[in-house]
Amino acid sequence: MIYRETGQFKTSYQADQALFPIAQDRYVIFAALIVFFGIVPFLLNEYWLNAIMLPFLIYSLAAIGLNILTGYCGQVSLGTGGFMAVGAFSIYKLMIAVPELGFIPLVLLSGLITAAVGTLFGLPSLRIKGFYLAVATLAAQFFLVWMFNKVGWFFNYNASGMINSPPMTLFGVTITGPEGDMTAQYLLVASIVAVFALAAKNIARGRIGRNWMAIRDMDIAAELIGVRPLMAKLSAFAVSSFYIGMAGALYFSVWLGAAEATEAFDINQSFLVLFMIIIGGLGSILGSFLGAAFLVLMPILLKNIMVDGFGTDAALAAHIEIIIVGALIIGFLIVEPHGLARLWRIAKEKLRLWPFPH
Amino acid sequence: MLFFIEVVLSGLMAGVMYSLVALGFVLIFKASGIFNFAQGVMALFAALTLVGLMEKFNFPVWLAIIGTIAVMIALAWLIERVMLRHLVNQEPIILFMATIGLAYVLEGLGDILWGSDVKLLDIGIPQGAWEWLWDQGIYVEKLELFAAVTAAVLVIFLAVFFQKTRIGRALRAVADDHQAALSVGISLNTIWVVVWSVSGIVALVAGIMWGSKSGVQFSLSLIALKALPVLILGGFTSVPGAIIGGMIIGVGEKLAEVYVGPVVGGAIENWFAYMLALAFLLFRPQGLFGEKIIERV
Amino acid sequence: MNTRELGDVILRVDNISLSFGVMKVLDDISFDVRKGEIRSIIGPNGAGKSSMLNVINGFYHPQQGSITFKGNTRRQMAPHVAASQGIARTFQNIALFKGMSTLDNIMTGRNLKMKTNLFWQALHVGPARTEELENREAAERIIDFLDIQAIRKKPVGKLPYGLQKRVELGRALAAEPELLLLDEPMAGMNSEEKEDMCRFILDVNSEFGTTITLIEHDMGVVMDLSDRVLVLDYGKQLADGVPDEVRANQDVIDAYLGVPHEE
Numbered sequence: 001m002i003y004r005e006t007g008q009f010k011t012s013y014q015a016d017q018a019l020f021p022i023a024q025d026r027y028v029i030f031a032a033l034i035v036f037f038g039i040v041p042f043l044l045n046e047y048w049l050n051a052i053m054l055p056f057l058i059y060s061l062a063a064i065g066l067n068i069l070t071g072y073c074g075q076v077s078l079g080t081g082g083f084m085a086v087g088a089f090s091i092y093k094l095m096i097a098v099p100e101l102g103f104i105p106l107v108l109l110s111g112l113i114t115a116a117v118g119t120l121f122g123l124p125s126l127r128i129k130g131f132y133l134a135v136a137t138l139a140a141q142f143f144l145v146w147m148f149n150k151v152g153w154f155f156n157y158n159a160s161g162m163i164n165s166p167p168m169t170l171f172g173v174t175i176t177g178p179e180g181d182m183t184a185q186y187l188l189v190a191s192i193v194a195v196f197a198l199a200a201k202n203i204a205r206g207r208i209g210r211n212w213m214a215i216r217d218m219d220i221a222a223e224l225i226g227v228r229p230l231m232a233k234l235s236a237f238a239v240s241s242f243y244i245g246m247a248g249a250l251y252f253s254v255w256l257g258a259a260e261a262t263e264a265f266d267i268n269q270s271f272l273v274l275f276m277i278i279i280g281g282l283g284s285i286l287g288s289f290l291g292a293a294f295l296v297l298m299p300i301l302l303k304n305i306m307v308d309g310f311g312t313d314a315a316l317a318a319h320i321e322i323i324i325v326g327a328l329i330i331g332f333l334i335v336e337p338h339g340l341a342r343l344w345r346i347a348k349e350k351l352r353l354w355p356f357p358h
Numbered sequence: 359m360l361f362f363i364e365v366v367l368s369g370l371m372a373g374v375m376y377s378l379v380a381l382g383f384v385l386i387f388k389a390s391g392i393f394n395f396a397q398g399v400m401a402l403f404a405a406l407t408l409v410g411l412m413e414k415f416n417f418p419v420w421l422a423i424i425g426t427i428a429v430m431i432a433l434a435w436l437i438e439r440v441m442l443r444h445l446v447n448q449e450p451i452i453l454f455m456a457t458i459g460l461a462y463v464l465e466g467l468g469d470i471l472w473g474s475d476v477k478l479l480d481i482g483i484p485q486g487a488w489e490w491l492w493d494q495g496i497y498v499e500k501l502e503l504f505a506a507v508t509a510a511v512l513v514i515f516l517a518v519f520f521q522k523t524r525i526g527r528a529l530r531a532v533a534d535d536h537q538a539a540l541s542v543g544i545s546l547n548t549i550w551v552v553v554w555s556v557s558g559i560v561a562l563v564a565g566i567m568w569g570s571k572s573g574v575q576f577s578l579s580l581i582a583l584k585a586l587p588v589l590i591l592g593g594f595t596s597v598p599g600a601i602i603g604g605m606i607i608g609v610g611e612k613l614a615e616v617y618v619g620p621v622v623g624g625a626i627e628n629w630f631a632y633m634l635a636l637a638f639l640l641f642r643p644q645g646l647f648g649e650k651i652i653e654r655v
Numbered sequence: 656m657n658t659r660e661l662g663d664v665i666l667r668v669d670n671i672s673l674s675f676g677v678m679k680v681l682d683d684i685s686f687d688v689r690k691g692e693i694r695s696i697i698g699p700n701g702a703g704k705s706s707m708l709n710v711i712n713g714f715y716h717p718q719q720g721s722i723t724f725k726g727n728t729r730r731q732m733a734p735h736v737a738a739s740q741g742i743a744r745t746f747q748n749i750a751l752f753k754g755m756s757t758l759d760n761i762m763t764g765r766n767l768k769m770k771t772n773l774f775w776q777a778l779h780v781g782p783a784r785t786e787e788l789e790n791r792e793a794a795e796r797i798i799d800f801l802d803i804q805a806i807r808k809k810p811v812g813k814l815p816y817g818l819q820k821r822v823e824l825g826r827a828l829a830a831e832p833e834l835l836l837l838d839e840p841m842a843g844m845n846s847e848e849k850e851d852m853c854r855f856i857l858d859v860n861s862e863f864g865t866t867i868t869l870i871e872h873d874m875g876v877v878m879d880l881s882d883r884v885l886v887l888d889y890g891k892q893l894a895d896g897v898p899d900e901v902r903a904n905q906d907v908i909d910a911y912l913g914v915p916h917e918e
Contacts, residue, residue, distance in 0.1 A: 013791045014784075076451055128639045131393060131450055135586050136639060139632035146628045202779035206787060207762075207769045214752050214763050220714070221750035223734035224743070225830065226767040235773070267583070271458055278455055283754070319466045319474075326462025333456045334444040 019201065036190055041183045049182045054255050056296045057189045058247050063276040063288035064200050065243025070274070071282035072204055073236035074216025075125055079137035081269030082144030083241050085261055086114040087248030089154050092163045095176070095253065096156070103168045103175055107192065107249050114245020115238045117144075122237030126230045129219075141267055148261035155261075162260045165253040176253045185254050192250070196243065201285045203239070212236050213283070244273075279332050281341025290340040299325065364498070365612050371502030373588075373608020374509045375571070378564035379581050380588040380600035381512065382557040387594050388533045389553040390442070392453045396461035398582025400558055403468045404430055405565030405574045409479050410472040419481045423562075430558030431551075438550045446546075465579060474576065479569035505567040509601065512563065516556075516597055525552060533595070587635035593645030602646060607631045661882065662690030665866050666834060671710055671720035673703075673890075680706045681717065682890045688834070693860055694868045695877045697901075698887035699910060704870045705747060707887070708836045711868075712744050713737040724834070739767055743827035744836035747870075749819050753812035757822050760811055761797055764829025765790040797825045801855060817848045821855075828859065835859065837869035841876060849873065853880060878902065886910070 008023055010016040020026045040053065062084060069075050090110035094101070101109070121140040128136055148154050155163045167177035173184040203209050211232050214222035219229055252259045259265070272295060280291020299321055306317040336343055379401060386394045394400075407429050411422040437460065445456055468474075483504050520526040531539040532549050540546060568578050584607070592603025614630045638645065666688040673681040681703045688694045696704045709715040711722060716731040723729075724740060732740075743764070752760050769790055775783040798804055801821050806814060811822055820840060827835055840856070841849045853876060859865050871877050877884060878898040886893040886901055888910040894901045901907055 013788050013795070017787065017791065124636060124640060128643055131454070132590065132639055132643055134451075134454075135590055135632070136636050138583070138586065139629060139636045142629035142632050146625060150622070150625065199777035202783075203773065203776050206776040206779065206783060207766060207771070208773060208776055210755070210759055210763045211766060213755055213759075217752035217754045218750055220734075221746070221752070222763075223714075224712070224738055224750070225763050225826070226735045226738035228735050239773070274455070275458075278452070315474075316470065319469045321466070322462050323466035323470075326459040326464075326466065329459030329462070330441055330456050333448070333452050333459070334441070337448055337452050 017205075019198075033194070036194075037187070041186050041190075046182045049186045050255075052296065052300065053186055054189060056293055057186075057193045058250050058255055059273065059276060059292040059296055060289045061193050061196065061250070062244050062247035062273050063280065063292045064197060064285060065240045065247060066273050067277045067280075067282065067284070067288045068200060068204070068212070068243065069236050069240035071277055071284065071287075072209060072216065073212035073233065073240075074219075075122070075233060075236060076130065076134040077137040077240075078134050078267070078270045078274065079121065079140040079144070080244055080273040081265040081267055082141040083114050083118055083244040084248030084251060084269060085144055085148050085265035086117050086241075087111065087245030088252035088259055088265070089148055089163065089261075090114065090245065091249035091253050092165070093154070095166050095168060099166070099168060103170050103253075104188075104192075106168075107246055107253075110249040111242040111246040114248070115242040118237045118241020118244070119234050122234050122241075125233045125237070138267070141270055145261050145265055148265075160260065162258055163252070164258045165256075168253075176257070178257055180254065180257070189250055189254060192246070196246070197285055197289075200243070204285065208232075208235065216283075275329055277339075278337075279329070279339055281339030281344075284339070284341035286344065287339050287341030290344070294340065295325075298328070365616050366609055367498050368502075369609035369612030370605050371499065371506060371608070372612060373605035374506040374601070375502070375564070375567055375604075376581070376584055376588050376608055377601045377604030378505065378509050378512070378560065378567060380585040380592065380604055381509075381516070381597065382560040382564065383585055383589055384592075384595065384597055384600045385516070385553055385557045385560065387589075389529045390550055391450065391533065392442075392457060393450070393594070394460075394557070395454060395457040395582060396464055397557070397561060397585065398579040399461040399464045399468070400430075400433075400561040401565035401568065401581065402574070402576070402578040403433075403464050403565075404558065404562035405479060405569040405578065406468045406472040406477070408481075408562070408566065409477045409569070409574055412481075413477075414472075423481075426562055427559055430562060431555040434554035434558050435551050437554055438547055442550050442554075443547060461579070461582075465576075476573045476575040477569075479566065479574050481566060481570070483566075483570050499571075501567070501571055505571075508563060508567070512560065513597055513601055520597070525549075529553060584631060587631035589645070590635040591638055591645055593647040596645070596647035599645060599647035607634065610634055659691075659882065661692050664688065665690040665725060666711070666868075667723040668707075668711070669721050669723070671707070671717045671722070673706055673710060673715055673717045680890050681710070681887075682892075683720070684887070684890075684892050685720075686885050686892070686895050688866060688868055689882075690833075690866050691860070691864055692866055692882045693856070693880050694866075695881040695884045696868065696870050696887060697872070697874075697877055697884060698893070701889070702887040703890040704887055705838055708744060708838055708868070708870065711737075712742050712836060738830065741830075741833035742836065743830045743832035743834075745820070745823045745827050745838055745840060747838045747842060749816075749823055751811045751819055751823050751826070754810070756808050756810055757803060757814070757825075758794060758798070758807040760822055761794045761825045761829045762790060764826040765793060767830060768793070794829055797828050800828070800858070801825050817844050820844070820852070824852075824855065828863075828865075831863075833866060835865050835867045837867065839870050839872065841871060841873060849876065856880060 010021065015021065020029055041049070044053065062080060066077065066080050069077050087110045090113040091106055094106045094109055121137065124136045125133055149161055155161050165176045167174050167179055169175060170184070170188060173181050175181070175184055175188060211222065211227045214225065214227055215229060215232050222232070223229060248265070256264060276291035276295050277288060279294055280289065281287025302321050302324055303317055306312040306320060307314060379397060382397045382400070383394060386392055404426055408422050408426045411417045411425045412419065417425060441456060441460065445453055483501055486500055520530060528539070528544045528549055531542070531544055532546060565578065568581060588600060588603040588607050591606055592599025611627050611630050614626050619626045664687045668687065669685050671681055671684045672679070684707065696707060698704055706715055710717050713732040713734040713736065721728050721730050724742070752763060769786050771783040771786050775781060798807055801824065803818065803821055803825065806818060811819055814822065824840065841852050844852065856867060857880065860867055881898055883896060884898050884901045885895045886907050893906045893910055894904040
């Protein structure tokens with residue numbers, strides 16, 4: 001009853017095509033934006049901002065990127081960690097070489113560089129499909145991590161192979177490096193994520209998004225409507241890598257502050273983001289957020305419950321955590337393989353009728 | 359020249375070790391269409407159980423092996439009951455993700471049950487250099503030779519099993535078409551328990567070989583990641599392919615590491631196998647022995 | 656009796672031969688299609704009819720022969736090029752994009768009419784938005800024409816077979832094709848659905864002037880709808896002419912009754 005659509009008539013295609021055609025959805029999004037931008041940064045303490053909100057936002061960005069490639073265009077990729085590394089190392093070199101360009105342009109640039117690399121590694125996608133493509137992306141993953149570990153130029157020949165984020169300012173506030181202002185970091189990342197999430201949603205519901213989905217659903221038939229498979233797939237790789245690269249750049253420069261290739265960007269990272277979009281929902285921008293929230297919050301919750309609540313030894317807690325994550329993933333895949341986004345949609349359907357049963 | 363032979367032989371042996379793990383994959387893929395990412399962890403888990411039974415419960419070797427086999431069969435039954443049964447018609451990527459989840463569960467479980475420190479595994483497999491060759495200046499590990507022979511025996515056994523026995527035939531039917539198999543009365547669930555058990559035993563063998571060679575530790579589970587290029591080369595559904603693919607990858611890797619490695623700073627082994635697999639995929643996506651994928655409109 | 660004003664030849668197929676390995680699927684087939692015509696291809700199962708359509712629209716590449724469409728002769732062409740030249744088609748086994756809604760599927764048919772680049776699409780203002788709205792209107796006209804308004808937002812995977820076929824026709828029409836290739840558009844339909852589909856085909860032909868080449872098994876439909884009929888059997892051309900001629904042709908009758916040919 002609350003979620004009734006009756007009485008909301010669309011009198012133009014424009015209204016029907018709006019981002020949130022149902023009025024109740026609009027209110028919810030509005031409220032969410034107010035909460036995220038107006039309330040959260042001032043209410044939550046630094047721990048919450050840094051340990052939870054920042055990684056949630058950054059992983060959401062990466063998840064949107066991977067969702068574009070795998071959820072919308074159907075190209076499975078296990079190279080997310082490697083591409084995040086490209087973003088991170090790009091912005092590192094850029095921050096040292098041309099800091100005067102300003103932080104945000106550097107983030108965009110590192111996204112573009114990653115897009116180029118992603119397009120390159122996407123070339124095999126014309127010949128290779130499905131699971132085999134996933135393996136090909138693993139080649140990218142292993143190669144990239146190896147490269148950022150071995151080739152000294154990337155980490156300025158630092159003995160440990162680590163890169164450290166030099167401090168940069170935005171509007172006079174330090175945004176990167178150990179002195180970074182947490183509130184400012186949060187607002188910056190939240191803004192970037194909001195803007196690019198909107199962009200992704202727009203692309204997804206337009207011609208390009210439809211062509212991606214056509215490739216995903218039946219690539220042979222997609223050619224029928226004039227889609228050139230290689231161009232469509234490469235564009236998906238490019239846009240996806242752009243997002244993942246930006247996520248990697250922010251991951252390193254704003255959140256971690258320092259990173260080493262094999263630790264921060266290894267295959268577990270690739271799995272993590274893939275889990276996020278599967279649990280969140282393939283082919284759904286909202287799903288990317290939900291999945292990221294789930295997989296960022298859950299380990300923290302588990303650790304808090306076990307270590308603080310039951311006093312479990314930290315090492316044991318870590319093992320149990322792994323078991324629970326694994327079990328939850330299996331459980332999710334059994335119960336709702338279409339992810340939280342589908343559960344959300346079902347909930348909305350039920351809300352349409354509530355409190356009536358049918 | 360001698361050194362070259364040694365590198366090649368060493369590569370072949372390493373390749374056989376990869377093949378042992380790849381075999382487990384092939385079995386499961388053949389019979390259920392699932393790529394079991396947890397295969398490597400299963401090898402680790404099996405080895406951990408074996409060592410655990412021998413050390414903590416003081417089982418003699420033969421009893422420990424039987425005990426571990428029993429554990430793997432029970433595990434297979436559990437996996438079928440709790441996981442596979444509920445995922446019957448899902449897409450391959452979902453199944454794959456489920457096996458990653460399974461890998462995490464087994465990893466955590468193994469750590470909790472048996473501890474995560476490195477363990478020594480010695481069940482009496484001969485170690486040390488093979489004297490006859492060593493006299494000629496070539497170093498080959500007896501252990502690796504033993505592994506190669508074991509693998510050969512396994513392959514022959516599995517080949518016979520698939521071709522000649524009733525269950526083997528049923529397995530092939532299930533691999534081809536689940537519904538058709540069901541309609542002739544083959545119980546999918548039983549087949550899956552059988553397959554995962556056999557796979558578990560193969561994992562145990564792999565775990566024993568790898569564990570004897572470098573100790574039972576977490577890195578054992580990462581072998582799974584190496585098995586993927588092996589499968590690509592050999593074909594996901596071919597038992598002999600797993601062996602030959604393994605050998606090619608093993609030799610290729612070693613040669614690359616020894617001759618190309620120093621030029622680019624070493625540790626090429628991390629990705630060489632994958633690049634090789636990638637090159638293969640571009641020219642022959644079904645691998646050396648796999649079935650060709652034909653798409654009809 | 657269909658004696659109508661037909662235009663010049665829009666499609667000509669010359670000596671097409673197609674083999675898969677040792678299996679010869681099409682053997683030296685030649686025919687033409689005139690603009691505005693409704694041309695049927697008939698023949699027993701396995702005769703090579705779908706393969707012929709696949710050759711015309713670029714999915715299969717013939718070993719010999721050529722296709723001339725709107726004056727351009729070529730041996731083979733990529734499907735997306737065929738699409739851009741104005742050829743659209745439907746499939747025997749429905750090639751809809753199951754993950755998308757009816758409206759979205761039809762909108763995909765408008766793909767080649769839309770040009771705005773990634774940047775404008777991301778912003779969804781100005782040219783991108785106008786383009787989307789214009790093409791939405793075009794898609795809605797087709798939805799009206801095919802009377803499928805009620806299912807416009809439904810995911811096509813959930814629709815009954817008959818409706819899916821209609822949506823697939825809609826997607827093909829959305830491209831405003833000059834040549835429409837229909838592969839068994841009435842397969843699996845009851846007589847009521849068949850009547851509807853017949854009417855749609857006739858309307859498309861008369862209202863939009865679209866040239867139609869269709870494969871069908873229902874002889875009644877074929878004889879009523881077609882201007883000319885081509886008969887294939889085991890990849891060979893048996894007959895080619897107006898329905899009455901073909902109906903009386905002894906080879907055709909033999910083929911359908913299963914009387915073996917002399918080689």
